[in-house]
Amino acid sequence: MKTIKIKKLNEIIYHETLDNGLNIYFYKTPGFQKKMAYFQTKYGSLYNDFIPINASEMKSFPLGIAHFLEHKLFESNDNESVFQKFEKNGAGVNAATTYDKTYYYFFGADHFYENLEILINMVQNPYFTDENVEKEKGIIGQELDMYSNNPSQVLLQKLYYNAIVNHPLKYDVGGTKEEVNKITKEDLYECYNTFYHPSNMILVIMGDLDEHEVFEFVRKNQAEKHFEKSKEIKLKKYEEPEKVVKKEETIYHNVVSPKIGYAYKFILPKLDDKKSFLRESYIQLFLATKFGSTTEFTEDLIKKKLVKSYFYYDYVFKDNIAIIFFAGDILDDEAVNDLIEEKLHDFSDLKEVFELYKKAYLSSYVKMFEVPDSVLNHIRIYVNRYGYVFDDLYELVEGISYDEYLKYVQSLKFNQKTKVTVLGKEE
Amino acid sequence: MKKIETTYNDIPVTIIETDKFKSVIGSLYFKTPIKKEMMVTRKMIMNLLLHTCKKYPQSKELNKKMMDLYNPSIVANTSREGNYRINRFAFRILDDKYTKDGNMLEAIKLFREIIFNPNVSDNAFDKDEFNLEYQAMKSEIESKIERPKNYALEKLDCQMGEGTPISYVATIEDLNKITSESLYQDYLKMIKESEIELILAGKTDNQDEIIRTVLDGLKTVKYDKELIISSDIKNEVQEEKETYDGKQSILTVGLKLGDISDYERSYVAPIYSGVLGGGASSRLFSVIREKNSLAYSCFSRYEKDDSVIVVSAGIDGKNYEKALSLIKQIVSQMSEVKEEEIERVKKEITSSLKESLDYLNSYPNYVYKAKLYNDTSDIYEKIKEVNKVTLKDITNFSKKVFLTDSFLLEGESSNENNKDKEA
Incomplete structure (x- = not known):
């Protein structure tokens, strides 16, 4: 057991x-x-093409399979559902x-070790049958319909779809009903x-909890199970061109x-x-200094x-791709477009405002440590992305140089x- | 965690002393008997106050000032609790040891500026600010249908709560009656004619100074109007439908509670609702989703102050009849509940009550809501009461639950299927 000391804050992980x-x-x-x-596993919708363990050929799986697998791991082969066990x-x-990840979690005030055991065993004991795979297709179909009911989400998804040529960031995490309907239990076992x-x-x-007890419990649980020796996972590499697929579309x-x-x-x-962390920062x-709350861009x-009533911006970074997007109930497309372009240049x-944003960022980092759930999220996101937790994030942000940033x-x-x-539905 | 009750100028103040956190949080509540138009006005007031103030009449200047004070969180929300409208303003500010000496008091002064010194001239909110907020509110009301789940629940509320505040929703008609002058008058009313209360949580050496800074010059009034709404129960189930351009259909079902005791309201009803539709082991989830694959989400929610339980399910429209009849059947079978089902819900409630102690926001809100019911018991006393509920209590309670309404927001996939069938 090692300790990661978060410098400046006397926090330990x-x-x-x-x-x-x-x-x-x-x-x-x-x-x-x-x-x-x-x-949490380092597996999400972006990892849809790979050489399955113990196979030799690259294989493409139906879109949405990582999410389907997440649903199916809640299935158990005894009479009591996993939900019931936790509840x-x-x-x-x-x-x-x-x-880029799938995670399973529980939370509760009592019965921690029992719950931990249920969680680990649930994820490490897959139980897929033709019947339970078919049943899930109806439920996931409703989940996909729920998302497609939300116009803002549909807009965002379409932007990705039209911006990206080859990379799977092009597709929605949940896939489509047609693709989901192709999933078989054999596919699920291969991905699993x-x-x-x-x-x-x-x-x-x-x-x-006592740290020694926590680690001892997991060590023991894992020692009782057999796993094959780990092998390197071979993922498909995507050549993503700089160009977008389509310049515009109306839906x-x-x-x-x-x-x-x-x-x-x-x-x-x-x-x-x-x-790469600094580049993202x-x-x-x-974007914050140009369009955020210290400007009155939206107003x-x-x-x-x-614009009628709202306008927002956001960004996503995955692999070597970054997407920055703007959206709103825009009334004058050309004028808004020109204003965005003007700001960006x-x-x-x-x-x-540079120093002000740094100050705000640092205080939000300190505040994160008074909400333990947020610390957990921070750990799993950083480990998934960078492979470890930064112990010097405070200093890193504090040290951001204006000149480097501007350059x-x-x-x-x-x-x-x-x-x-x-647009609204065509009559 | 120590709870201290005190007053300042007759305003009740609760201090929750704890050193679990790095911040101090303050929640200032304004409670007024509700009127329908407040669904619009009190929300607009809240948004206008947070956006600018007299001292910082441009939002960018206010936001820069906030960042300079290490970005304290200053938030507000407004909600209807039974027959009352509650406006809450809250701050969460890091202890000076993480920022700089004097920062906390300066941030609290800014909090006061924001609430009590708004961007007003000639007895009206600033016209530009008002127009922005008017636009936002108008668009929010007009685009309700873009959030089908909330829309369907709102329509159910209107249907089942007809003639009571349950049916109060924000409307364009109410919005169009408001001017920047009238809104300012309503703001003054909110400040002068509200039952005010402050809840402070965290650890600080200068509590008295914080309380004085927040409450100085304020006066509170006292209302004795009943908090709880109980509406008439019809004999027949009223089933309504509306179509829209979305894909998924949303089915909502309303249950009204008859003449129930205070004990049932506080302890039995939450357990009943938990067995019915709280979580994945609930009857609704296991029948509607797991056994019949009809929905991705299906849940029930208990509205204590309104004496109702609402059910919601996102379904394919073609399964409407089946889903509704299953829900009716599940409700009718609630007189036969198993011991293990209520044990499960008791544990869930126990766990979430304990967990509420971990959050700087949720515990003050818990304390405030309990006080609305003149309930001063602490969380552990409450947990004891929850665990005393018996099977017989649930059986007796189930006789006082009446399924009175359903509303279907019908999406397009069911229409397509109907066409197929005709062909």
């Missing part, structure tokens, strides 16, 4: 790698009632699939056996007033962990009647763009 490769992180929370554990202990349980080996997983735990949905979204695409060079900072658009007023944002080329318009 315990860490150990077991013989089977499983990485365990524990955050001790004296005085807190809630106990929680995440069991009998007063605990809540859930799971989620993202582009490839990505759910302990060496590809992490267990992240919090609670007012129809249940919207009261039209919505428009713009996405800018970037292909970025590979950098090491901290440099620069872009985040730049001005509304006052000038260029104007570097004159950045310095004033970087000035080098960004905003020349690959796609636009999607959502």
Whole structure:
């Protein structure tokens, strides 16, 4: 058991790698009632083409299979459902699939070790049958319908689809009904056996518990199980061109007033962990100083009647791709577009707010440590992305240099763009 | 965790002393008997106050000031609790040891500026600010259908709560009656004619100074109107439908509670609702989703102040009849509940009550809501009471639950299927 000391804040996270490769992180929370554990694999919707373990050929799986697998791991071969097992202990349980990870978690005040055992055993004992796979297709169909009911989500999804040529970031995490209907139990076992080996997983735990007991419990649980030796997972490599697929498209949905979204695409060079973290921070900072709460960009658009009532921006970074997007109930497409472009190429007023944003960022980092759930999320996201937890994040942000930042944002080329318009249904 | 009750200028103040956190949180509540138009006005007031103030009449300047004070969180929300409208303003500010000396008091002064010194001239909210907020509110009301789940629940509320505040929703008609002058008058009313209360949580050496800074010059009033709403129970089930352009259909079902005791309201009803539709082991989830694959989500929610339980399920429209009849059947079978089902829910409630002590936001809110019912018991006393509920209590209670309404927001996939069938 090792300790990761978060410099500046006197916070400690315990860490150990077991013989089977499983990485365990524990955050001790004296005085807190809630106990929680995440069991997470580095496997999400982006890993859809790979060489299955013990096979030799690259294989493509139906879109949405990582998410389908997440649903199916709740299946057990005894009479009591996993939900019932947790809920009998007063605990809540859930799971989620993202582009690059799938995680299962429980939370509750009591019966921690029982719950932990149920969680680990649930994820490590898959039970798929033709019948239970078929049953899930109806449920997931409803889940996909629920998402497709939300016009903002549909708009965003379409922007990705039209921005990206080859990379699977193009597709929704849940896949489509047609693809989901193709999934078989054999597919599920192949994906499971490839990505759910302990060496590809992490267990992240919090609670007012004894650290030695926590680690001993997991060690013992894992020692009782047999796993094959871990092998390297071979993923398909995607060549993603700089260009977008389509410059614009109009779609129809249940919207009261039209919505428009713009996405800018970037292909970025590979950098090491901290440099890549800094690069992301620069872009985040730049967008905030241009369009965030210290500007009145949105208010001005509304006052000038260029936007009806809302406008927002966001970004996503995956592998070597970055997408920056803007959306809202835009009334004057051309004018809004020009104003965004103008802002993106104007570097004159950045310095004033630079230090303020740093201050805000640092205080939000400190505040994170008074909500233990957020610390857990921080750990699992950083480990998934960078392979470890930064113990010097505070210093890293504090040390961001204005000149480096400015140099970087000035080098960004905003020349690959796609636009999607959502109109009300055609009569 | 120590709870201290005190007053300042007759305003009740609760101090929750704990050193689990790095921040101090304060929640200031304004409670007024509800009127329908407040569904619009009190929300607009809240948004206007948070956006700018007299001292920082531009939102960008206010936000820069906040960042300079290490970004304290200053938030607000507004909700209907039974027959009352509650406006809550809250701050969460890091202890000075993580920022700099004097930062906390300065941030609390800013909190006061935001609430009590709004961006007003000539007895009206700033016109530009008002227009922005008017636009936002208008768009929010007009685009309700873009959030089908909430829309369907709101329609159910209107149907089952007809003639009571349960049916109060924000409307364009109410919005169009408001001017920046009238809204300012309503703001003054909120400040002068509310039952005010402050809850402070965290650890600080200068509590008295914080309380004085927040409450100085304020006066509270006292209302004795009944909090709880109980509406008439019809004999027949009223089933309504509406179509829309979305894909998924949303089925909502309303259950009304008859003449129930205070004990049932506080302890039996939450367990009943938990067995019915709380979580994945609930009857609704296991029958509607797991056994019949009809829905991804299906749950029930208990509205204590409104004496109702609502059920919601996202379904394919073609399964409407089947889903509704299953829900009716599940409700009718609630008189026969098993010991293990209520044990499960008791444990869930126990766990979530304990966990509420871990959050700087949730515990003050828990304390406030309990006080609305003049309930001063602590969490552990409450847990004891929850665990005393028996099977017989649930059986007796089930006789006082009446399924009175259903509302279907019908999506397009059912229409397509109907067409297929015709062909």
